[in-house]
Amino acid sequence: MRGARAAGRGLGNVLYSREIVREDFVKLVLFQSAANSEILPGLFTDRGVVDISAAVKKGYTPQLTMQGIIDDYDRLKPSLEKLAAEGKAVPAGQVRLKPPLPRPGKILCCIANYWEHAQREARPLNMFMKNPDAVVGPGDTIMLPEYTVPWAFMHEAELALVIKGPAKMVKQKDWKSAVFGYTTLIGWAFYGEQFLEYIFGPRVVMPYRWIYCLLIPLGAISKVDLVWAWGDLMNALQIFPNIIGVLGLSGLVATIARERSTT
Numbered sequence: 001m002r003g004a005r006a007a008g009r010g011l012g013n014v015l016y017s018r019e020i021v022r023e024d025f026v027k028l029v030l031f032q033s034a035a036n037s038e039i040l041p042g043l044f045t046d047r048g049v050v051d052i053s054a055a056v057k058k059g060y061t062p063q064l065t066m067q068g069i070i071d072d073y074d075r076l077k078p079s080l081e082k083l084a085a086e087g088k089a090v091p092a093g094q095v096r097l098k099p100p101l102p103r104p105g106k107i108l109c110c111i112a113n114y115w116e117h118a119q120r121e122a123r124p125l126n127m128f129m130k131n132p133d134a135v136v137g138p139g140d141t142i143m144l145p146e147y148t149v150p151w152a153f154m155h156e157a158e159l160a161l162v163i164k165g166p167a168k169m170v171k172q173k174d175w176k177s178a179v180f181g182y183t184t185l186i187g188w189a190f191y192g193e194q195f196l197e198y199i200f201g202p203r204v205v206m207p208y209r210w211i212y213c214l215l216i217p218l219g220a221i222s223k224v225d226l227v228w229a230w231g232d233l234m235n236a237l238q239i240f241p242n243i244i245g246v247l248g249l250s251g252l253v254a255t256i257a258r259e260r261s262t263t
Contacts (some may be wrong), residue, residue, distance in 0.1 A: 026081060028044075030045040030062050031097050033229075035096070039098055044092070048089035050089050050090075052087070055079050056068065062098065062102055063104070070180050080116075098138075099135050099137040099138075100183055105132060137151050160185035162182060163180065
């Protein structure tokens with residue numbers, strides 16, 4: 001990740017094509033054989049990582065190389081399957097895996113798609129976008145902004161679908177024409193006590209931490225509907241401190257905007 005980010009999206013180290021049934025997936029990866037060496041495309045197999053750089057067109061960036069493989073996958077599929085079975089493999093422990101799509105053109109994140117929601121009436125599809133360069137790879141360091149002092153760092157495992165573009169207004173029955181494959185993804189976001197400390201002082205920090213920790217086992221043993229109702233209520237109540245913050249900082253934001261417009 002370049003620079004500091006408030007949150008990161010850690011892509012899994014393997015991109016699975018959806019073409020093969022059962023366990024015979026073609027598992028695409030980007031990897032380095034040594035520190036600071038060239039990032040190469042490969043196949044992740046039970047034998048290790050197979051270099052496929054000689055069989056595919058090299059792009060100007062690793063992202064473009066992988067996009068080229070996706071776009072030309074139907075033609076490349078037979079040779080990739082052969083390389084996966086017969087190509088020279090390097091033990092996975094001897095290479096460094098990179099994110100298979102280091103800078104995707106667009107990252108769309110879906111809200112309210114958890115398993116528990118199947119027990120409730122479906123909500124309208126709600127999605128938000130992440131910055132395409134907010135991607136780090138396996139084992140990479142997540143850079144937090146220097147002006148924050150976060151104490152809790154949350155993460156959640158997610159399924160990431162890789163769309164073969166261009167794709168727009170795709171019908172449900174035609175999903176296979178748009179979905180190339182999938183990978184794992186871990187979404188990170190951090191939450192700090194800066195708000196309470198700023199308003200009430202440092203004396204509230206430890207009580208806040210204790211309450212936060214005690215709510216974890218309470219949520220684990222509570223009924224799902226109660227947990228989601230409480231979560232929805234807390235999310236809704238966030239509008240009040242946000243409004244206070246927006247109003248309180250509106251003058252400062254206007255001043256900064258005017259200064260930037262004149263420079």
